[in-house]
Amino acid sequence: MSKLKLDLIKNSISYFREAVAYAQRDELDETRWKFAIINVVQAMELAFKEKLRRIHPALIYSSVDERTDTVSLKKALNRLVDPGIGGLVIAEKDPRKIETAVKLRNELTHFECEHEHEHMEAKFADIFSFMIFFYREHLGLETEEFIDYDEHQRIIGLVKARAELRTRARSYIKAENFIDVWICPSCDESTFVAQNGECCFCHHKEAVIECASCGQETLESNVIDTSNYLDWDYDEGRMVLMEDYGMEMTACQGCIETFKSKVEDMRQAQYYEYMEREAMSYSR
Ligand SMILES: [Zn+2]
Ligand SMILES: [Zn+2]
Structure with a gap:
């Protein structure tokens, strides 16, 4: 050991x-x-x-x-x-x-x-x-x-230079009064300027699109495929969408939880409705 x-x-x-x-x-x-x-x-x-x-x-x-x-x-x-x-x-x-x-x-x-x-x-x-x-x-x-001490100082200098760049990126955002500034998926800093479609710190570029589910603008990489949350069934060798509850096939990170609970609520409601109908047909 x-x-x-x-x-x-x-x-x-x-x-x-x-x-x-x-x-x-x-x-x-x-x-x-x-x-x-x-x-x-x-x-x-x-x-x-x-x-x-x-x-x-x-x-x-x-x-x-x-x-x-x-x-x-x-x-x-x-x-x-x-x-x-x-x-x-x-x-x-x-x-x-x-x-x-x-x-x-x-x-x-x-x-x-x-x-x-x-x-x-x-x-x-x-x-x-x-x-x-x-x-x-x-x-x-x-x-x-x-x-080693010298190496430590040198790398710290490098890291400090990065901290300075970050500070500069932040003051640029402040000076320009950008409204939508998000966390950048590349550098994980709050420096992604939505209207430019670019991070002003690491210069990562990405398309900003409108989320089909909530209508909010979001990064392309934040879009989630929601088809798995809807009801599918196997029919004659292929998967068929049985019930979409009027929901979209994509959502974003910001609304995916709401999406899931909405579907769950509607599924429940449908189930209760079904149970009620069943109960009625028995009582007749
Ligand atoms: Zn970045
Ligand atoms: Zn959304």
Whole structure:
């Protein structure tokens, strides 16, 4: 067990150091952010496992009964923040930021893909800051145990530059008096200007469309297919929509819960009506 303990934390730190080394590479080096992200996410995964191991060694496995595969990053985070297991308190935005970074890591590892430099830098800064906090607060490490002073200062400078950019984006929004400013799906900051269809911080562009269900404007990526909530039946080899309750086939993140409860209410009402009719036909 002591070997496992050593390996998890030691490996996490070596991936972290590797990430930091990549982040400091020349700006023109195209692999810079790609490998900085892959390494920092790996460091995070191992750090989460180490924290789980400290709570109980069986927790580093995906199934605590079988203990064959180790836990995925997402599951590890769920266990850590679960009040009954890790009880970890993290910032409200962190789970979302972690999820986006993991998604990006997977894309970078598995496909040839184009991501904007700013987007990758932003994701790195998010996880880098989070890891510094996690190593210190949750694994009880001293800063010098996982990063050298000079490197720390340099990356902090980079992260600070990002904070300044964010401040600038916010004051631009204020000065221009934009009304609809949303959370950007790319950088997770409240800097997406709806009327421009663009985030003024990370410059992510996306179409703004009208939600078919509630009529509110929303991002294309926020539109949800609602057909599964309606009543379908299998008829002569194909699925047929039996009842749409007068509802649309799409909704947005903002109205999906209302959509679901509306359908549920109408389904109930129809059922009661049916029961009443049945009761009447018996009493006749
Ligand atoms: Zn953005
Ligand atoms: Zn809607």
